[in-house]
Amino acid sequence: DALDQCVETLPQVVLGGLTGSSKTGFVARHPFGVNLEGFANHRGSSFGNFPTPQPTQIAFENQLAVACLRQEAMQHRYLLLEDEGRIIGSINIPLRLHESMTRAPLVVLQEKFEHRVENILDEYVRGMFGLYVDEAQRRGMGPEESVFGVYSEWLLSSMDKLRKRLGGERHRDLRQKMEAALAEQSGSGDVNLHREWIVPLLEDYYDPMYLYQLNQKKERVIFEGSTSEVQEFLSSYRQETQG
Incomplete structure (x- = not known):
């Protein structure tokens, strides 16, 4: 074809x-x-x-x-x-x-590592919340608070998909950091706490995995x-x- x-x-x-x-x-x-x-x-x-x-x-x-x-x-x-x-x-x-x-x-x-952290923060936190708000407005859904709940559920369930690969203790620690960051974001709009889970997720999981894969090719x-x-x-x- x-x-x-x-x-x-x-x-x-x-x-x-x-x-x-x-x-x-x-x-x-x-x-x-x-x-x-x-x-x-x-x-x-x-x-x-x-x-x-x-x-x-x-x-x-x-x-x-x-x-x-x-x-x-x-x-x-x-x-x-x-x-x-x-x-x-x-x-x-x-x-x-x-x-x-x-x-x-x-x-x-x-x-650079710090630039990658900021890119993740922009794309997966600020950017994704904005996309959820846009989609809710397109559908004529409820207020921004209820949209934040849907966005939070997406972020937490995404972390939960990594539970087996992260191991129970590491997953619990990162999930708690994510929950704290979401609580802060919901209360004040400040997204800085999200770095607390982004940094270790890159350092301990995504970077070693990709470097291993890159070594194979x-x-x-x-x-x-x-x-x-x-x-x-x-x-x-x-x-x-x-x-």
Whole structure:
């Protein structure tokens, strides 16, 4: 089909990086980027659900095929895709594309730890609460206090999905910190306490997990650098592939 043909025609470059490196935003802004998480309406993690539902598998594949064909029509010579597992929430990345991604050159986005913490705070706390408020207004739902309850339940249930992988004691500690942060946010609007669970969740869980995974594919890494360095590298890489 069209997507398989596109995968055969256009080589892929995969963008990796630690949690909070703003990989999705980078891909979404890049002229050669195909935003898998955007099409799937899911961030591809335990905290990945948005207030709005995911598309059907067919709708996802149609969007993906159209995006790939558009890249091909514009004579772009590679697709930039975020490093993903095969499953994004309830959506499966088509097998041929995912197999091709697992063999593709890997570019790693490096971001300072404190910047990643702020990115998580912006996206998953301030940003997600804003999305819940927007969706409630769209549906004509109740006051902001009741929306905060729905948002809090999403955040806590997302943490609960990690219970087995974190272990009981560590999960309890992080959940208590999250509950305290939500209480403070509800009372004063201050979100700073959320850093108390974001920092250890990155340090003790997400970072070691991703570094282990990255070590398994280190032979595919062709570049590592900051956002501006990766942008510069990809523009020269584009010129090389077009030359």
